[in-house]
Amino acid sequence: MAVVTQAEVWSVIEHTAEIREYILKPDKYRRFEAGMFLQLSLEKVDSSDYWPESRTFSLASYYNKEKVIRLVIKKAGRYTTRIFNEVEQGSEITIKYAYGDFILPVFDQKNDIICLAGGTGVTPFFSFIEALEEQNELERLKLLYSAKKYEDFIRLDYLKEKLNNDQLLLFTTQEENKETINRRIATEDIINSASNYQEAHYYICGTTDFNLDFKEKLEAENLKNIYLDQWE
Known part of the structure; x- marks a missing residue:
């Protein structure tokens, strides 16, 4: 309640x-x-x-x-x-x-948790990090985070402290930067980030277009554990 x-x-x-x-x-x-x-x-x-x-x-x-x-x-x-x-x-x-029901898997404490964030859509994933760290399961989380420019990343120092280079992938779409991947997130990036991509859980949070685009791409790969958090 x-x-x-x-x-x-x-x-x-x-x-x-x-x-x-x-x-x-x-x-x-x-x-x-x-x-x-x-x-x-x-x-x-x-x-x-x-x-x-x-x-x-x-x-x-x-x-x-x-x-x-x-x-x-x-x-x-x-x-x-x-x-x-x-x-x-x-x-x-x-x-x-x-x-809300945009929550971590209740009955699966094993498979990867792949988070796709666009801009301020990273917000709920801060709570994911805290929860998984408390449960000693943080190694399950992978965050693919896209922003227009490097300066637009939110709480980046915190993310780098909590996640290693294999867990945190940064993408900038409107700026060339040596610290990031200078393009949009691709389907291959998502699949390659999971140790068992068919059983992984995929959480998407960004604009409506961002969410629906990646939902469609993941469904085209016949993936089933897809969760969206809508915001504008």
């Missing part, structure tokens, strides 16, 4: 002019699965009130002893512009969490 609670903004980290990271400390902290999402409202309400205007954001963290929630938010419309303008360290917001 979803929980409605106030949350204090502990910190705000600006990655770019359009992307910020928010660390929240909820009054009510409940266990949730990696890959889930929450609803965030700037209005102060409780569970008995009519739920006001809000926006949905993927959780960029897993359940943790610090009892904080991490969000990565891109300024992409009227409401997220309000968040950028009104929410700062010390602010109080309302969240309702957690929802």
Whole structure:
């Protein structure tokens, strides 16, 4: 059952002019699965009130002893512009969490987890990394991460700390960079990243076009464990 609670903004980290990271400390902290999402409202309400205007954001963290929630938010419309303008360290917001079925395999603790991320679509995969690390299964995860330019990668130092070179493949589509593969992600990249590609689990998060394109390509390879997380 979803929980409605106030949350204090502990910190705000600006990655770019359009992307910020928010660390929240909820009054009510409940266990949730990696890959889930929450609803965030700037209005102060409780569970008995009519739920006001809000926006949905993927959780960029897993359940943790610090009892904080991490969000990565891109300024992409009227409401997220309000968040950028009104929410700062010390602010109080309302969240309702957690929802979603974009979660790690429940009955398979063996096969690879292949994550395909476009831009801020990397967000739920931060929670995957934390969860798998806690379960001593992080070696199962492979992340193929695409951005327009190198500067657009989010929390790259963290990703490089947690994942080795075989687990983290970076692609830039609008910039030549010696640190990345300078093209779009190809089907061969995805298949070659898995030790047993027919049994691996494929998680896709990006724009609608990004998601549907890779879903179609993977289905053309007769792959079955394909999961999409839609966002715009």
